[in-house]
Amino acid sequence: MPTLARLAIRAALLYLVVALLLLAAPLVGFGGAPWLRALAPSAVHLLTVGWLTQLILAVAFWMFPKQSKERPRGNERLMAAALLMLNGGLLLRLLFEPWQTLQPGALAAAGIGAAAVLQTAAALAAAAALWPRVRGK
Amino acid sequence: MPTLSIWMIRSALLHLAVGWLLGGAILWQKGPGGWPDAWGWLPLHLYLSLVGWMVQLALGVAYWIMPRFARRASEAERFVQVRGREGMAWTGAVLLNTSSLVALVGGIAAASAVALLGVIAFALHLWARVKPFRVEG
Numbered sequence: 001m002p003t004l005a006r007l008a009i010r011a012a013l014l015y016l017v018v019a020l021l022l023l024a025a026p027l028v029g030f031g032g033a034p035w036l037r038a039l040a041p042s043a044v045h046l047l048t049v050g051w052l053t054q055l056i057l058a059v060a061f062w063m064f065p066k067q068s069k070e071r072p073r074g075n076e077r078l079m080a081a082a083l084l085m086l087n088g089g090l091l092l093r094l095l096f097e098p099w100q101t102l103q104p105g106a107l108a109a110a111g112i113g114a115a116a117v118l119q120t121a122a123a124l125a126a127a128a129a130l131w132p133r134v135r136g137k
Numbered sequence: 138m139p140t141l142s143i144w145m146i147r148s149a150l151l152h153l154a155v156g157w158l159l160g161g162a163i164l165w166q167k168g169p170g171g172w173p174d175a176w177g178w179l180p181l182h183l184y185l186s187l188v189g190w191m192v193q194l195a196l197g198v199a200y201w202i203m204p205r206f207a208r209r210a211s212e213a214e215r216f217v218q219v220r221g222r223e224g225m226a227w228t229g230a231v232l233l234n235t236s237s238l239v240a241l242v243g244g245i246a247a248a249s250a251v252a253l254l255g256v257i258a259f260a261l262h263l264w265a266r267v268k269p270f271r272v273e274g
Contacts, residue, residue: 048186053153056194065138093164100167112168120161127150134146136138 001062002073008058008083015050015090019043038098049119050090057083057126064133075129082125089118138201139220145197145230152189152237156182184240188252193233196259200226203266222262229259 001009022036022043030036061079066072073079096111138146159182162175200220207216220226232255240248 052191056191097164097167109168109170113165116161116164116168119164120157123153123157127154131147131150134138134143134150136140136143 004076004080004083005058005062008054008061011087012051012055012058015046015054019046019051022046034102035098038101039094042094042097045090045093049086054083054086057086057130060130060133064130065135065137067133067135074133078125079129082122082129085118085122085125089115089122092118141223141226141230142197142201145193145200145233148234149190149194149197152185152193156185156190160186180245181240184245184248185237188233188248189237192252192256193230196229196233196256196263199263200259203263204268204270205266220262221265225258225262229255229257229262231255232258 022039025033025036057079061073067074092111092115096108096115099105100108100112159175159178162172163179163182165171166173166175205218205220208219209216232251236248236252236255239251
């Protein structure tokens with residue numbers, strides 16, 4: 001398994017654990033906590049972006065047909081950039097989205113803006129990196 | 138990778154790009170803001186990301202990867218690998234992608250109904266392929 005895929009899959013597993021911890025937190029008495037409610041959209045994205053999509057992208061990067069003999073996994077730098085932006089954007093979101101909900105301000109707003117740009121760019125980069133490998137033999 | 142899988146996975150990557158573009162625009166509103174109408178894209182963002190990207194990618198890969206059947210025209214012929222009821226799979230893929238267009242103009246409920254028909258068709262194709270390798274069904 002290539003290093004990039006290994007790192008991404010391990011990160012995806014961590015996101016899964018954290019997402020489920022947040023979603024299960026009301027069971028241990030945190031149900032009414034304002035900070036937990038503020039984290040709800042981020043928790044959903046930890047699950048769908050951090051776990052599901054990152055796992056999909058990592059396995060696709062590992063398993064999809066080779067692009068060429070010289071570059072079997074295609075543009076690896078582009079894929080690495082995509083995963084860096086995905087994780088960076090998600091972590092920024094995790095930090096600044098609840099912050100903006102509880103105490104709106106310019107810094108948190110800027111952080112959310114950066115998160116939005118990074119995650120969007122991540123999707124475009126990942127699609128561009130994988131596209132040439134979606135091919136027959 | 139077979140032709141149908143190529144089409145479905147490429148379509149899934151396009152859904153990822155468009156879905157997350159919409160998502161980025163929506164998240165931007167929580168931060169810097171400036172385009173409140175973007176919130177109207179939330180149902181479409183959810184639909185494209187969950188159905189158009191994730192469900193379609195899973196089905197596209199399943200069509201490629203799931204065990205196939207060995208058939209031959211006569212005793213004198215060699216066995217060839219076939220995928221069974223391929224028409225059902227193509228029908229499912231067309232309906233699934235059509236549902237994204239329906240989501241754009243007709244709403245999520247109507248889109249989900251079209252997607253449901255597509256998924257049923259695809260399941261009718263895939264069901265028999267859920268078998269051990271080399272056991273002919």
